[in-house]
Every structure is written in C-alpha cells, then in structure tokens.
Ligand SMILES: Nc1nc2c(ncn2[C@@H]2O[C@H](COP(=O)(O)OP(=O)(O)OP(=O)(O)O)[C@@H](O)[C@H]2O)c(=O)[nH]1
C-alpha cells in the first residue's frame with residue numbers, strides 16, 4: 001500500500017494558487033501566504049489567477065487546470081495549496097490530475113491548529129474538526145506536515161468496501177470525541193461557576209490572530225503566556241486576576257484569535273473555548289494598528305462575535321502596535337485610525353505606551 005505519511009525531514013514545497021480580481025483578494029493573498037508559512041511550508045511559487053470559465057470538474061477550465069498541474073510538476077512542488085474551497089470531488093480531481101495532495105485554506109487552518117494544540121481540550125477539539133473535515137474526503141491524498149505527530153488518517157487507494165468501513169470508523173470516532181468534549185465542557189463550566197463565586201467582572205481579550213492578545217495579558221498581569229509572530233499561537237483560554245486600579249479587581253481572559261472564514265468545523269469544535277468571549281462582562285477588542293487589513297480584521301472579529309452571541313457586550317477597542325506606524329506619517333496615521341475607531345485607546349504593548357490609560361478605562365468600565 002502506498003505510504004500515506006512521512007515524518008518531516010525537509011520543508012514541503014508548496015505551490016500556492018490564489019484567485020484574484022474580487023474585492024479584498026489582495027489581503028486574501030497575503031493571508032494565505034502567512035498561513036502557509038505558519039505551517040512551515042516552503043513557498044515554491046505563488047500564482048495569482050483570474051477565473052473566467054468555471055467547470056464543475058476543477059472549478060475552472062480544464063486547460064487552466066492542466067497548465068497549473070504542469071507548473072506544479074515543473075517546480076517540483078510537493079503539494080498544491082488553494083486559496084478557495086474546492087468541493088471534495090474537485091479536490092479529488094485535482095489530486096488525480098497533478099498527482100500531489102491538494103490543501104485548501106480550511107485545511108491549512110485546521111492543520112495549524114492541530115500543530116499548536118497542547119492541552120487535552122484543544123487536542124480533542126482539533127481532532128473533531130479534522131475528522132469532520134475529512135469525512136467527506138476519504139480519498140484525499142495525505143502527507144503529514146506536522147513535526148510533532150507521527151501519522152495521519154488516510155485511505156488513498158482503498159476500495160469501496162474499505163471506504164465504507166473507514167467511514168463508519170470515522171463516524172464512531174467523531175461520536176466519541178463529541179462526548180469527550182462535552183465532558184471537558186462541563187469541567188470548564190464548573191471552573192467558571194467557581195470564578196463567578198468570586199464575583200469579579202470578566203474581561204475577555206478578543207481580536208484577530210496575531211493582534212497581540214497574549215502580549216497584552218502578559219503585560220497587564222505579569223504572566224508568561226506564549227506569544228509569537230505567527231498565527232494561532234493561543235488555542236486555550238487563559239484567565240488571570242488583574243487589578244486595573246487600586247481596589248478594583250477583574251478577571252482577564254486571553255482567547256483564541258479569529259480569522260476570516262474560520263472553518264465551520266473549527267468554530268463548532270472550539271465552541272466551548274470560543275464561548276469564553278460571549279460569557280465575559282466586557283470585551284477588549286485588540287487590533288494591530290499596522291496591519292493594512294485592519295478594517296477587514298475589525299469586521300471579521302465583529303462577525304465572529306455575533307456568531308458567538310457576544311455582539312451586545314460593552315467593548316473597549318484597543319489599537320495596538322502603534323510603535324510600528326511609519327515614523328514620518330506616524331501621528332497622522334494614528335489620528336486617522338482614531339477617527340475610524342472612535343473611543344479607542346492607542347497602545348504599544350511592546351513599548352509599554354498607553355497602558356496606564358488602558359488600565360483606567362478598564363477600571364472605569366468594570367465599576368459600572
Ligand atoms: N511591534 C509590536 N509588536 C507587538 C506588539 N504587541 C505584540 N507584538 C508582537 O505581535 C506578535 C503577536 O503577538 P501575540 O501576543 O502572540 O498575539 P495574539 O493576538 O495572542 O496571537 P494568537 O494567539 O496567535 O492569535 C508577537 O510577535 C508580539 O511580540 C506591539 O505593541 N508592537
């Protein structure tokens with residue numbers, strides 16, 4: 001039988017393909033790059049294409065598909081990464097055509113989560129998201145990109161009977177995972193109830209991935225939560241006690257970052273972790289002021305919050321990383337941002353600027 005996974009020795013060479021031409025496609029191109037790099041892929045080439053003809057087989061004309069498959073072979077790519085969502089059967093067609101695995105954006109994100117998961121809760125949740133994603137893709141060609149994990153589920157080359165058995169096994173495993181997650185969720189509720197007994201207001205730090213949520217928690221509470229210039233470093237909600245002003249105590253929670261089109265299987269699987277935001281009393285919405293996509297990121301966070309039922313909570317908007325604004329236009333840029341985000345507080349967690357004003361505002365809001 002064909003070997004379905006291998007332990008990682010050298011980075012996999014990825015051929016990224018983005019469809020451009022619509023509004024926002026530029027930021028999407030930047031983001032898929034970031035996701036691929038976060039996963040440790042070597043980007044062999046990044047092709048930005050326009051699609052005129054949409055055949056059901058490949059989601060584009062077969063001439064274009066063949067051209068891309070040939071290019072992948074020419075540059076010795078190990079895998080194709082698509083910045084759109086091919087259906088399971090389109091994915092299979094592409095894999096047959098190119099002879100290499102095809103990953104879409106959803107799978108990149110799921111795999112990043114899988115690499116990052118360290119606690120039992122995060123592992124269970126990621127596992128559930130993976131299996132839900134893979135269930136309709138049992139013939140998907142796999143390669144293992146993860147350094148930490150040995151092998152992966154895979155049934156390439158299997159006959160129909162084997163596929164049926166595998167499907168049943170997967171469904172059983174999904175059922176079991178759902179039960180295990182429910183169990184962990186109950187433990188989390190118990191912890192939450194204990195916290196409620198303290199009767200302290202809960203502030204959840206929310207925002208786009210890499211905005212500086214964990215850095216802020218660390219700066220305010222002297223904690224040592226991992227921070228890194230990568231996407232989805234934090235997968236668990238961490239809560240610390242914090243005194244924004246003498247005599248005022250709150251609980252500050254760091255949360256999982258959001259991203260545009262967060263795969264639905266992940267939202268579902270991570271519901272209990274993500275719910276930390278909706279159960280807070282105050283939201284601290286932190287933005288990376290230097291990200292050219294700040295407006296989109298802001299909207300994405302709001303829409304995920306809405307999906308989680310946290311839209312009505314009082315929000316304190318924080319513009320972080322102001323130390324990175326271009327020096328010559330620094331003040332103008334900041335003025336512009338503060339016009340766009342009225343009532344926001346500008347800080348640099350890294351330099352410690354603006355944190356006193358932020359503390360005052362948190363203290364004020366938590367007294368209400
Ligand atoms: N220049 C600059 N960098 C910052 C600032 N605050 C945080 N960073 C950097 O931004 C990167 C992301 O910070 P994190 O705190 O890990 O971000 P996060 O929002 O927790 O990210 P995820 O957990 O991955 O969603 C790290 O490399 C930080 O050092 C800041 O004020 N200025």
Ligand SMILES: [Mg+2]
Pocket residue numbers: 213214215226227233234
């Ligand atoms: Mg974090």
